Amino acid sequence: MAPVAPTIFDVDGFNHLEQADRSARIAVCLLQKGYCLVGGCLDPSVLDAAVKETVFLRKRNSFKRPPQEVLSGLLGDLGSAWTHDLEHPSSVGIREDSALRTIDQSLADLGVELAAYSEKLFCMTIQSRTMGVVHHSLLSDGTSNPPLSDASVADTYLRLFTRKKIQVLCYLGPSDAVLTLTPIDDDVESFRCRFVRDA
Numbered sequence: 753m754a755p756v757a758p759t760i761f762d763v764d765g766f767n768h769l770e771q772a773d774r775s776a777r778i779a780v781c782l783l784q785k786g787y788c789l790v791g792g793c794l795d796p797s798v799l800d801a802a803v804k805e806t807v808f809l810r811k812r813n814s815f816k817r818p819p820q821e822v823l824s825g826l827l828g829d830l831g832s833a834w835t836h837d838l839e840h841p842s843s844v845g846i847r848e849d850s851a852l853r854t855i856d857q858s859l860a861d862l863g864v865e866l867a868a869y870s871e872k873l874f875c876m877t878i879q880s881r882t883m884g885v886v887h888h889s890l891l892s893d894g895t896s897n898p899p900l901s902d903a904s905v906a907d908t909y910l911r912l913f914t915r916k917k918i919q920v921l922c923y924l925g926p927s928d929a930v931l932t933l934t935p936i937d938d939d940v941e942s943f944r945c946r947f948v949r950d951a
Contacts, residue, residue: 756930757945761791768792771865778862779869782918787933789945794858794922799949801851802924806886809836809849815888819900822909826887833890833897838883849886856884859920866918876916889929925949 762781763774781788809815815834818826826832838849838856847853860881867878900906923929931947 755944757943759789759791759946759948762788764791766790766793775865775869779866779873782866783873787943791948793862794855798851798854799924802855803926805849805852806836806888806924809886810834810888815886817897819905819909820897821900822913823897825909825913829897830890832887834888836886836888838886840883852884852886855922855924859884859922862920863918870918874918878918882912882917923947923949 763769763777766774769777778788778790815836818832818835820829823829823832826835836849838853863878863881870876870878923931926949928949929947930944932942932944934942
């Protein structure tokens with residue numbers, strides 16, 4: 753297993769950089785190594801509110817447990833023990849997840865910025881986005897996720913996993929974690945680093 757590297761952002765102080773500069777730096781980083789660690793994207797108060805919303809939604813049983821068979825396509829059995837699907841940031845109604853939707857909109861905005869480089873650098877165009885999903889890690893209860901038993905659910909995940917995409921993640925914390933990035937079928941090339949809040 754690869755050693756855990758310290759957190760060194762490829763692009764830090766995101767909000768203080770010019771849009772064209774930060775987008776170009778992220779796009780080049782993605783082209784060169786397939787991932788990019790970005791810091792300084794969000795206001796700490798938004799992160800604090802998002803953590804509180806996540807705790808509230810968990811207590812209200814708004815999270816679901818994805819089937820065991822799809823966890824490797826998400827964030828693994830530890831990182832995606834529970835998930836909560838967000839509505840579109842502009843949707844109206846009770847805003848129990850307004851901070852989470854604010855973060856979701858920020859991630860979507862980053863995707864729009866990268867779209868300008870996608871065809872030239874990645875030979876694909878970014879045409880749409882999936883809705884945001886909040887992932888909750890496995891807790892100490894140790895219960896496993898249920899097996900996949902619904903064909904319609906299987907079809908939904910199949911469509912999700914077979915689309916080419918750029919994944920944009922924001923780590924809310926509250927404590928540090930370890931991020932492991934592994935190319936498909938190549939454990940030797942795994943990269944592991946300390947994943948800090950607002951990364």
